[in-house]
Amino acid sequence: MVKPIGFVQSTLRTLADAPNQAFEGAPHAVLEIDPAFADALHRLRPGDELIVLTWLHLADRTVLQTHPTGDPNIPLTGVFRTRSPDRPNPIGVHRVTVTALEAPTSLRVEALDAIDGTPIIDLKIALRESPEA
């Protein structure tokens, strides 16, 4: 029932390149949004902070437990208590800042931990007023 609204363009080409979290050194990226959704970007501008939801298409959806951050010294933990991409519905949640509109449906963003070609399934404005996403 989920359909991609666009795709990530990034210099991260493989999972091995990807940091565990954006604050560990993810590069900038471009969100290439399908022009069919151009109207849904109306009033977006550089400086906006967004929550980007991605479909982590390379994830293993059968995994229910994992060692967080891949560290075997951390006990096996249910994936719902981790940020592992491997989970029943492999949706990534990323907070980014829009730095430029390169084209009407191309958003340059800072520090996105998603590899090139990852489907984008939603964008939302981040809420500065709340302690939430």
Added chain:
Amino acid sequence: MVKPIGFVQSTLRTLADAPNQAFEGAPHAVLEIDPAFADALHRLRPGDELIVLTWLHLADRTVLQTHPTGDPNIPLTGVFRTRSPDRPNPIGVHRVTVTALEAPTSLRVEALDAIDGTPIIDLKIALRESPEA
């Protein structure tokens, strides 16, 4: 491709009951997780902060622009720059604190702005170390 992993139990019965954002006064709720995913909850405990992703099943997926918070004085804005439930892929992002495990797969949480019966599609630990969700 998304499958529910559980459902929200809440005293919020209709969209008219639901606040625009959790910090505007949402009640506590219970996340009833499908026992098939019990292993994915391993090590979750009261006090944990989670990101809950929901499928906003009553949303209108054809809406591309809206007046934020329903206020007609705010100019029409693309839904990707809002938190409107109406959007191409109606996924809700909610930050909650687990207050109790009522049963192995029943999590009581504070302040969830989702109505009774809303499908849950993912849980993730919230990251305190980062400015992100």
